[in-house]
Amino acid sequence: MALQRSQVADKNIVDRTKAHRNSDVARAVRRTRDRLAQQEGSPEFDRELLKIHARTLTNSAAALPLLIVLIVAAGIFGGMTREILVWAVITAVCHAGLVYLARQTDKADVTEIDPDALRRKFLIAHFLSGFGWAYFAILECAQCGVEPLSVVKAVVLLLAIAATALIASGLRGAVIITFALPVAVYAALAARYSVPVEVLMVALLVASMPFFTYVAGHLHTSALMHLAFRSEKDALIAELETAKSMSDEARRRAEEANLAKSRFLASMSHELRTPLNAILGFSEVMANEVLGKIENDAYRDYAHDIHGSGQHLLNLINEILDLSRIEAGRYQLNEEPMLLVDVVDDCCHMLEIKARKKDIKLAQQFEQSLPRLFGDERAVRQIVLNLLANAIKFTSTGGEIKVRAGWTRGGGQYVSVKDNGPGIAPEEISVVLSAFGQGSIAIKSAEQGAGLGLPIVQGLANMHGGELQLLSKLREGTEAIVSFPASRVMEALPAVPTTDKKSA
Numbered sequence: 001m002a003l004q005r006s007q008v009a010d011k012n013i014v015d016r017t018k019a020h021r022n023s024d025v026a027r028a029v030r031r032t033r034d035r036l037a038q039q040e041g042s043p044e045f046d047r048e049l050l051k052i053h054a055r056t057l058t059n060s061a062a063a064l065p066l067l068i069v070l071i072v073a074a075g076i077f078g079g080m081t082r083e084i085l086v087w088a089v090i091t092a093v094c095h096a097g098l099v100y101l102a103r104q105t106d107k108a109d110v111t112e113i114d115p116d117a118l119r120r121k122f123l124i125a126h127f128l129s130g131f132g133w134a135y136f137a138i139l140e141c142a143q144c145g146v147e148p149l150s151v152v153k154a155v156v157l158l159l160a161i162a163a164t165a166l167i168a169s170g171l172r173g174a175v176i177i178t179f180a181l182p183v184a185v186y187a188a189l190a191a192r193y194s195v196p197v198e199v200l201m202v203a204l205l206v207a208s209m210p211f212f213t214y215v216a217g218h219l220h221t222s223a224l225m226h227l228a229f230r231s232e233k234d235a236l237i238a239e240l241e242t243a244k245s246m247s248d249e250a251r252r253r254a255e256e257a258n259l260a261k262s263r264f265l266a267s268m269s270h271e272l273r274t275p276l277n278a279i280l281g282f283s284e285v286m287a288n289e290v291l292g293k294i295e296n297d298a299y300r301d302y303a304h305d306i307h308g309s310g311q312h313l314l315n316l317i318n319e320i321l322d323l324s325r326i327e328a329g330r331y332q333l334n335e336e337p338m339l340l341v342d343v344v345d346d347c348c349h350m351l352e353i354k355a356r357k358k359d360i361k362l363a364q365q366f367e368q369s370l371p372r373l374f375g376d377e378r379a380v381r382q383i384v385l386n387l388l389a390n391a392i393k394f395t396s397t398g399g400e401i402k403v404r405a406g407w408t409r410g411g412g413q414y415v416s417v418k419d420n421g422p423g424i425a426p427e428e429i430s431v432v433l434s435a436f437g438q439g440s441i442a443i444k445s446a447e448q449g450a451g452l453g454l455p456i457v458q459g460l461a462n463m464h465g466g467e468l469q470l471l472s473k474l475r476e477g478t479e480a481i482v483s484f485p486a487s488r489v490m491e492a493l494p495a496v497p498t499t500d501k502k503s504a
Contacts, residue, residue, distance in 0.1 A: 046115035046116075046119070047110050047111075047113045047115050048110065049170050049171075049220075049224070050105060050113060050115060050118050050119065050122070050170070050171070051105065051106065051110055051113070052170045052226075053102070053105075053122065053168065053169075053170030053171045054101075054102040054103070054105035054106045055102075055106050056167055056168075056169075056170060057098065057099060057102035057167060057168070058099065058102050058103050058106050060167050061099045061102075063163060063167070064091075064095050064163070065092065065095070067159070067160070067163070068088050068091055068092060071084070071088075071136075071156060072084050072085065072088045075141075078141065079141065080139070080141040083139050083140075083141070084139070086135075087132065087135050087136050087139060090131065090132045090135055091129070091132025091133070091135075091136070092132075094125075094128050094129040094130075094131060094132050095129055095132070097125055097128065097129075098122075098125040098126065098128075098129050101121060101122065101125050102122075105118060119171070122171055122174070123171070123173065123174070123177050126168065126171075126174050126177045126178045127177050127178065127181075129178055130177070130178040130179055130180070130181045130182055131181070133157060133160060133178070133179060133181075133182035134181045134182040134185045136153065136156070136157070136182070137153060137157065137182050137183075137185040137186040137189065138185055138189060139153070150186075150189075150190065150197065150198045150201060151197060151198075151201055153186065154186065154198075154201035154202075154204065154205055157179070157182060157183070157186065157205060158204070158205065158208055160179070161175060161179050161205075161208055161209070161212050162208075162212060164178055164179070164212075165212035165213070165215050165216040165219075166215075166216075166219070168216065169215075169216040169217075169219030169220050169222075170219075170220065172216075172217070172220060174216070175209065175212050175213050175216055176209065176213060179209065180209075183202075183205045183206060183209060186201075186202060186205060187202045187205070187206070190202045261324065272317055273314070273317065276310055276313060276314050276317070279306065279310045280307060280310045280311060280314065283303050283304075283306040283307035283310060284303075284307050286299075286300070286303035286306075287300060287303035287304045287307055316452075319452040319453070319456060320452065322382075322452075322456055323452050323455055323456050323459065326456065326459035326460065326463070331379075331459075331460075331463065333375070333376040333379060333463060333464070334376050334377075334378065335374055335375055335376055336374070336375075336376075336377065337372040337373070337374055337490055338372060338373055338374075338375065338377045338380070339370065339372055339373070340370060340373045340380070340405055340413050340415065340484075341366045341367075341370055341405050343377060343380050343381055343384060344364075344366070344384050344403060344405045344415055345364070345366070346381070347381060347384040347385050347388055348362050348364060348388065348403055350385070351385070351388045351389065351392060354389075354392055355392050355401065358392065358395070358396075358397050358399075359397050359398050360392060360395050360397070360398070360399050360400065360401060361399075361400045361401070362401050362403060363400055363401065363402045363403065364403050364404075365402065365403070365404045365405075366404070366405045366406065367405065367406035367407060370405070370406065370407070370413060371489055371490055371491065372489075372490045373413055373484060373488055373489060373490070374488045374489075374490055375464050375484065375488055376460075376464070379460045379463070379464070380460075380464075382456070382457075382460060383415070383457050383460050383461065383482055384415060384417075386453040386454070386456060386457050387415075387417040387453075387457060387480045387482070388401070388403070388417055389453065390417075390419075390453050390454070390480070391417050391418075391419035391421070391478075391480075392419075394419060394421030394422060394478070395419045395420060395421045396420075396421065399419065399420050399421070400419075400420060401417065401418065401419050401420075402416075402417075402418045403415075403416070403417055403418075404416040404418075408483050408484075408486075410485070410486050411486035411489065412466070412483055412484050412485045412486045412488070412489060413483070413484050413488075413489060414481055414482065414483040414484070415481075415482050416479060416480070416481045416482075417479070417480050418477060418478070418479035418480075419477050419478055419479075420476070420477040421477055421478060422474070422475060423472045423473050423474040423475055423476050423477055423478055424470065424472040424474070424478055425474055426472075429470055429472070432454055432470070433454055433455060433458055433468070433470070434455065454468070454470075454480075457480070457482065461482050461483075461484075464484055464485075464488060465484070465485045465487065465488065466482060466483050466484040466485055466488075467482075467483055468480065468481070468482050469481045469482075469483070
């Protein structure tokens with residue numbers, strides 16, 4: 001049963017059923033970093049390049065058949081029927097083998113690829129596909145009536161070389177392997193006939209080989225950069241996942257610590273207050289000599305010290321419990337209409353004696369006819385008391401505290417407490433607004449405190465939809481302003497009409 005209660009309490013704070021991803025993310029980070037550190041020639045990069053080459057061949061598988069169809073149509077139109085159909089079958093079969101190998105590679109897992117063996121298979125397939133273009137180089141057609149047929153063949157070979165350079169850029173040497181034989185066959189035939197235009201075409205084809213190889217090399221470099229950028233992106237994503245995982249783990253631990261703190265305070269509040277009440281009660285009885293006169297004056301002074309210390313400790317415990325409830329979202333507001341001016345005036349009267357002991361003047365300045373404010377009167381009273389107590393604590397003897405209440409620019413209401421104490425350094429504003437935080441000058445020039453007053457004020461103001469603002473200058477004083485939004489200001493109700501009994 002205890003286990004069940006623990007699970008119910010914990011599920012509001014953190015979901016323990018979610019598997020931690022730290023180990024998986026760490027492995028992903030190592031893998032991406034290793035891949036990022038790889039260079040060309042390493043198995044990881046070679047596998048990725050071969051996958052890119054295979055994917056490019058697969059996506060452009062229809063390009064060469066379309067070219068074959070156009071060439072066959074032109075050949076049949078020119079009267080070259082049998083020879084062109086034989087060439088089309090040979091070229092299509094060789095290309096089909098290359099595409100089949102590319103599709104198998106594209107479907108395979110990258111970790112299962114042997115880069116050296118697969119590279120050899122691709123080079124062999126490209127070499128075999130060159131047989132079709134070699135056969136195209138030796139085609140003759142005396143009855144076609146096309147005078148510069150060799151020029152047409154050279155142009156078609158140039159187109160095929162350019163297309164291969166673009167498609168097969170992921171595999172180094174693919175252009176040379178594929179078209180070395182066709183260009184050699186074309187050059188041999190041109191040397192046999194020694195026709196000037198054919199010699200010119202041979203020179204053009206031979207020059208195009210290194211040029212398109214150079215173009216393919218640049219595309220290959222672009223593919224390498226693409227892989228490097230993709231690896232870097234994966235590494236950054238993995239780093240982000242790691243940071244998120246660490247942040248989630250830190251948040252989970254912080255929430256567990258906050259839950260443990262709340263449980264501790266909830267369970268210890270009664271145990272701490274019970275002995276303190278006894279200490280306060282008995283010390284007050286002794287200090288006031290209710291049961292008889294104390295002959296020794298020192299014992300009576302000790303009783304007063306015990307009572308004062310116990311009261312201070314009780315106030316500290318109450319502040320800690322209030323702040324804990326506010327942070328945990330368990331502070332319940334009992335909202336009702338109230339007059340802000342009346343609440344502030346009552347608080348000033350409550351602390352007037354304390355201020356008078358230090359010869360501090362409380363100057364009040366309230367705007368008249370303020371409508372009612374909808375809020376928790378106890379919480380607003382605690383806000384004003386904390387601000388006044390802080391101002392009295394840090395104001396030197398003979399100083400002055402200005403207390404104001406009135407309208408804000410946005411139609412809301414505010415309460416302001418301004419003292420002429422030591423002030424707060426600008427960089428310490430965030431410190432004094434945090435739990436147990438205190439400014440350095442304030443610590444030296446005033447009595448010690450827990451540093452919970454302003455965080456409680458800020459929390460209660462936020463629960464009302466308002467805010468706390470601190471305006472301070474060193475050695476000139478501090479002004480604390482708590483503003484409440486216009487949505488909490490209630491409109492004045494019209495007077496209830498009264499009926500004249502005589503007229504009735």
